[in-house]
Amino acid sequence: MNLCKGRSYMDQVNLKKLAKELNLAVSTVSRALRDSHEISSQTKERVRELALKLGFQPNPHASSLRQNKSKTIAVIIPEIENNFFSQVINGIESITPNKGYHVLIYLSHEDYNKERDILQLLGNGRVDGVMISFSNSTTNYEHVEAWQKAGIPLVFFDRTCDELDVPNVMTNDAEMAFKATEHLLKRGCKNIAFLGMAGSLSITNRRKVGYLQALEKFKVTNPPQIVELTSKDYSNREILRQLFEGPSRPDGIFAAIEKFAVNTYEVCKEMDLHIPQDVKVISFSNLQAAALFDPPLSTIIQPAYDIGREAASILFKLIEKKMLLPYEKKMILPSQLIERNSTAITG
Amino acid sequence: MNLCKGRSYMDQVNLKKLAKELNLAVSTVSRALRDSHEISSQTKERVRELALKLGFQPNPHASSLRQNKSKTIAVIIPEIENNFFSQVINGIESITPNKGYHVLIYLSHEDYNKERDILQLLGNGRVDGVMISFSNSTTNYEHVEAWQKAGIPLVFFDRTCDELDVPNVMTNDAEMAFKATEHLLKRGCKNIAFLGMAGSLSITNRRKVGYLQALEKFKVTNPPQIVELTSKDYSNREILRQLFEGPSRPDGIFAAIEKFAVNTYEVCKEMDLHIPQDVKVISFSNLQAAALFDPPLSTIIQPAYDIGREAASILFKLIEKKMLLPYEKKMILPSQLIERNSTAITG
DNA sequence: AAATTCTTTGCAAACGATTTCGAAAAATGT
DNA sequence: ACATTTTTCGAAATCGTTTGCAAAGAATTT
Missing domain, CATH: 3.40.50.2300 (Response regulator)
Known part of the structure; x- marks a missing residue:
């Protein structure tokens, strides 16, 4: 039975611990770390120093829950043992780290049902956006329409679909x-x-x-x-x-x-x-x-690389609620x- | 100014909404959906029905925060435009969906510093485990030792490291x-x-x-x-x-x-x-x-596929805190x- | 000097699901 | 009929972070 509140890893460092150590309120520490203007520079310095020393990293789930954003995107592709898709992923990854984003990979294995299930699985906030290249067995787009209702950004690439009003990136x-x-x-x-x-x-x-x-x-x-x-x-x-x-x-x-x-x-x-x-x-x-x-x-x-990069850029524009330029709604990169x-x- | 508490998507469905609709407590709904024994089968049925009807999916960040597990693993590889690593990912993906897990991909681009940064980035609970194949510029393993202190499961594959006591999967x-x-x-x-x-x-x-x-x-x-x-x-x-x-x-x-x-x-x-x-x-x-x-x-x-599959299996054994069999600590699959x-x- | 801002900080309420604890209600035993 | 157990459920705490609001003090204005 755990008598003291501490968990097995005593070095688990969070805002509360920092706050106690510094004799500050949790909110102050949080604001200091986010470089809020309403915190004095001395306090900020004190906080940052200790945070660095203790190797503090904010808990992503708490942040995501509170801010309702996951800092994660999903890429759904039919298969990965294919040079084209590997290069696309490489292109995507050329953008994501700079944006502070993480990339989840899902394989539909050319199976519509899997594709639908994956999309459904991602519904409740796990990702801020999705990039998808359809499986060859996908003949209807109900799963995408269902997804669109949630209002989460979406971009098609390569194996696209003209019937829906979704930005897409492909070649000529x-x-x-x-x-x-x-x-x-x-x-x-x-x-x-x-x-x-x-x-x-x-x-x-x-x-x-x-x-x-x-x-x-x-x-x-x-x-x-x-x-x-x-x-x-x-x-x-x-x-x-x-x-x-x-x-x-x-x-x-x-x-x-x-x-x-x-x-x-x-x-x-x-x-x-x-x-x-x-x-x-x-x-x-x-x-x-x-x-x-x-x-x-x-x-x-x-x-392929450029397709991935451009598709990711467009997805981030959507995530950041920026307007798309006309050509970005249907971008065609020449082969x-x-x-x-x-x-x-x-x- | 938002007067009512509702957000822009009124169809955002969570436990509270289900509970109100069914005239039950949130806790009861939660337990019913997790098939707890302390809920009557009738109530369970009522709950499940409505949940299905409204397409309820639990918020992953709330779950992760509360349960302190992310249902996500990370794969760190030096590059992806390489058949071997693509096949490894395929092997990994043959396991993860069944386990209800998600896969984050990170590329070190053969750069030690990136590899270190990625590992550090994953420190605070974003993932339940990591599979890594080292970059060619990795000559010391301090970043891994730092990681080990957090106690999060780790498996090496292909480009392994003998100096550390970490399970690894490779070929002969x-x-x-x-x-x-x-x-x-x-x-x-x-x-x-x-x-x-x-x-x-x-x-x-x-x-x-x-x-x-x-x-x-x-x-x-x-x-x-x-x-x-x-x-x-x-x-x-x-x-x-x-x-x-x-x-x-x-x-x-x-x-x-x-x-x-x-x-x-x-x-x-x-x-x-x-x-x-x-x-x-x-x-x-x-x-x-x-x-x-x-x-x-x-x-x-x-x-490659088997290496990915086996490495993922071992990682899940670690995550589930099962004992590894002796051969799983250093698994060698023949080429x-x-x-x-x-x-x-x-x- | 009084009234006003501005700066800096703390308190407490979210976010949504899980879980501990306890309280009714129902079923069982004596 | 009463005591005891079992079943079923609700209230509230919790996870760690963010943020609206209030409050205190310092700085400024009138």
């Missing part, structure tokens, strides 16, 4: 998809397949639009081939095998997702199809090592197309 | 380094260079030991070549260029870090050195795409060596 997907397709056509492809993520992802849709527009603009006679893959390598390879064995074997592959380019390489290797002789490949990808592939992979590099040997012209 | 670095070096020797290399991270990382040391042991055991006459690289691609390439242009050009490269193998490939390509004819390469790496490199890269794959063409025998 359609434009780059157009350019990628155009690039393949100019390299002599006649029959280009588009590898997209199954589901109704915004990025897949935008990229698909660019692909189709290019086919149309350049009056390609072969019909478009839209192949839907998933996050499972095994089944992707099987689908690709069938694609290449099928009646209209593509001579060009435009992968909307890095992973699908990897799957394509794997299957081509296995089936002894040569890139770029038999089939040319280009892909959205943020892999540094793409240049080391056999053959080096032509890529569209997304400004870059890097031509490599996977789309080289062959004899 | 020395053994695999030995095998990698042995592998190169058996493939005919006479002059193997070791590419390690500058600084005093535990993994670099362990891997270096394995490398040296292999050279000794197989009585290699050429002296060991230990090359120290950093996280900066540009300077790494410059150092590697000098290495290959230098008097004792290596015919084998053992990269202790994935990034260094990529740098090696880049430089070899640039200098028109052929892998594996001119130089054979093997590396610790968790890149799925290693098989697609030109040539496919022989790798030592670390069980796997995959031979590919970068270490093939050449005519």
Whole structure:
């Protein structure tokens, strides 16, 4: 039985302890540490000195409870074993420490139900704002609408949603998809397949639009081939095998997702199809090592770091109740197309 | 001026509101929701029903403050744009949601001072436990010792530290380094260079030991070549260029870090050195795409996901004040060596 | 000198959930 | 019918910080 009030860690230092030590009121100590104008500079100095000496740090939960702000944001992404999202997190983290903010990470694993549960879990003040990139199984946005009712700031990035009035940050997907397709056509492809993520992802849709527009603009006679893959390598390879064995074997592959380019390489290797002789490949990808592939992979590099940084900046503007500039409501950061040997012209 | 007590969001639902609505005491509602035995099942049912209807979620800061636990853990890693750490996070996340826990991510960017500051920042109850993989500039562990005084659970993973009595989870670095070096020797290399991270990382040391042991055991006459690289691609390439242009050009490269193998490939390509004819390469790496490199890269794959999962499990055991089994104090999960063409025998 | 400001500090009430303690009410035993 | 236990619930303290308000003293003005 604890007779004295002290807990097991006697060195737990809080405002009360500081106040007693200094013979001041708790409120005075609190104000001194927050550099309030209504405290004399001598008192402030005394307080700060002792606080430093005892290594005082305010209890974040007490502060959060009182001030109704958590100094924390959440990032919800579909997966993390993906260069793009890692770089986004890096970009986010380039902002948060300066703002005195902390970052919670949540993975939806491409599962709508998990995504909904996570969002719901964050409802009651655990975070001051959320950045989300949707899972591929997300087809409705009720969970987001429910969230919006709480009035907590929200920003979409990359896998966005146009239907809701929420700021979003992304790249020029359609434009780059157009350019990628155009690039393949100019390299002599006649029959280009588009590898997209199954589901109704915004990025897949935008990229698909660019692909189709290019086919149309350049009056390609072969019909478009839209192949839907998933996050499972095994089944992707099987689908690709069938694609290449099928009646209209593509001579060009435009992968909307890095992973699908990897799957394509794997299957081509296995089936002894040569890139770029038999089939040319280009892909959205943020892999540094793409240049080391056999053959080096032509890529569209997304400004992942910048997307994370800008999305975080916008979120903080919302949190600080600043007005957004018009372009910040829908920010588009351009990607870059890097031509490599996977789309080289062959004899 | 707010005359009524209500805040801007009238739908903010808390225990008090539930209690008033049900004509019960706050304490009763709280107990009912926590399924206390001292509440009748009818009352519980009434409470639960309304709570569900109004979408009640307890305020996490109030709970944390009262219970002195945050239901949050922190993961401190040197960088995130690295497959290994991404997979570790994935492994960690495979545990946390079931435990009702949240995950904060912090990046030290290979900077001791940042690492120290982060650890210090987490001191006052923001987290119930910490998992850390040290930065390469960390040469002393005073920040950890300071942390230990607070008595908050801690686990090291991968880049560990033997000097402190803290549970750690890692792979069999020395053994695999030995095998990698042995592998190169058996493939005919006479002059193997070791590419390690500058600084005093535990993994670099362990891997270096394995490398040296292999050279000794197989009585290699050429002296060991230990090359120290950093996280900066540009300077790494410059150092590697000098290495290959230098008097004792290596015919084998053992990269202790994935990034260094990529740098090696880049430089070899640039200098028109052929892998594996001119130089054979093997590396610790968790890149799925290693098989697609030109040539496919022989790798030592670390069980990154498992390391994350096990480290998190151990952390939770500490948090729950359970005893650790002996092997959990220093857990070693084996890596796997995959031979590919970068270490093939050449005519 | 009296009245007024300004400066500096303390008191006490929040914030929302948990928990100790105690008091009714109900159920049980004698 | 009375004593005892068990069940069920409410009041109030608590966690540590912030903040509105009051009050005391010093400084200024009239």
